[in-house]
Amino acid sequence: MSEAKSTAPGTALSGLRVLDMTRILAGPWATQILADMGAEVIKIERPGKGDDTRSWGPPNLSDAEGRDRSAAYFHAANRGKRSVAVDMARPEGQRVLRALAAQSDVVVENFKVGGLAKYGLDYASLAKVKPDIVYCSITGFGQTGPYADRAGYDFLVQGMGGLMSVTGQPDGAPGAEPMKVGVALTDLLTGLYAVIGILSALRHRDAAGEGQHVDMALLDVQVASLANQAMNYLATGTAPGRLGNAHPSIVPYQVFAASDGHVILAVGNDGQFARFCGVAGAPGLAADPQFATNPGRVRHRGVLVPILQGLISGRSMDDWIEALSAAHVPVGPINTIDRVFADPQVIARGMRTEPETPEGHQLVGVASPIKMSRTPPVQPRAAPTLGADTRAVLGRLLDPSDFDLDALMADGTLGCENAPFNAGDEQ
Secondary structure, three states, X not given: OOOOOOOOOOOOOOOOEEEEEOOOOXXXXXXXXXXXXXXXXXXXXXXXXXXXXXXXXXXXXXXXXXXXXXXXXXXXXXXXXXXXXXXOOOHHHHHHHHHHHHOOOEEEEOOOOOOOHHHOOOHHHHHXXXXXXXXXXXXXXXXXXXXXXXXXXXXXXXXXXXXXXXXXXXXXXXXOOOOOOOOOHHHHXXXXXXXXXXXXXXXXXXXXXXXXXXXXXXXXXXXXXXXXXXXXXXXXXXXXXXXXXOOXXXXXXXXXXXXXXXXXXXXXXXXXXXXXXXXXXXXXXXXXXXXXXXXXXXXXXXXXXXXXXXXXXXXXXXXHHHHHHHOOOOEEEOOOHHHHHHOHHHHHOOOEEOOEOOOOOEOOEEOOOOOOOOOOOOOOEOOOOOOOOHHHHHHHHOOOOOOOHHHHHHXXXXXXXXXXXXXXXXX
């Protein structure tokens, strides 16, 4: 049974169907991006429980009628998807998922290596069902290597992958210790790289008619994302250390204390430094051979930074931001998240949204940052309630002569909204 795909016409990924067997963050982040761009994303969840992050609250979101819509964390990575509750530990559940895979373009999963083979849902099995399937696996350490069987979590990989070694105050400073980033950055970057891999594989499929396995590892992504810090090490053999809010290769590029708070000064070239010095009333600094060029400022960081701190501490945050912005010197505040969403630029770019539930209730949400002139992201739709789309999606895609949906719901193989079932074995 083959059905037209329920996607948004006129969007970049209209006509693409994604079978989403992921949970937590890295995988759902990838599939949410695909949903934003118009793909039909069918999120597979455990009957009666669903994605673990549904219960990662408080805080939880509620609609206008006070109905609990799951934890805010869940909504961060699951907008625009359809929720289908299937117990994959049961043979009939596995058969349902193979039938869905046969009508999908992409499968995304983040189970442990080899974990889906026993269900006949691994790449080798599904490639027999649909040879041109693009199958993306997301794990902590990848499908190969000595750590392949280990569980991988963002926090661990931020440490193992070197990010924490260059994040935090330097040794000897107050509060000095390796520090993780304030969001699960490795998970988010892995989701982004996964989308790049998936779209590249789809381009190859369209050109050559064959699918492939996309193997994404959090550790690989974190190592790749060390960027200039990795290259600094490879170029010198010396491992970079922690510099707090300073930059290893640019000065001044850090936080400074003004008279009433902190500002970020991000001088990227010598012209900007000269303009800063003019605004600060210290034009001689820009003419000083020690500080006239960025390499000199980096070498003499220990001398220059205290001088700049003395200048900046004498004026207010708003004074510096207004004066330096007028002089085209990059400067800004350190906003708390409430101030982020009150920022006029963030408001103008539409980054806070009010996605609708199927019943027409408006929730709060964050918009896709992608802006496209011809095929923009879809209007945001709220993350689904558990199993809300089980009957609608399976009724549309499965052959009724092969699957008795009522019987599968009655025996707990399938679940739907307001009808919890025993999930059976952990997936």
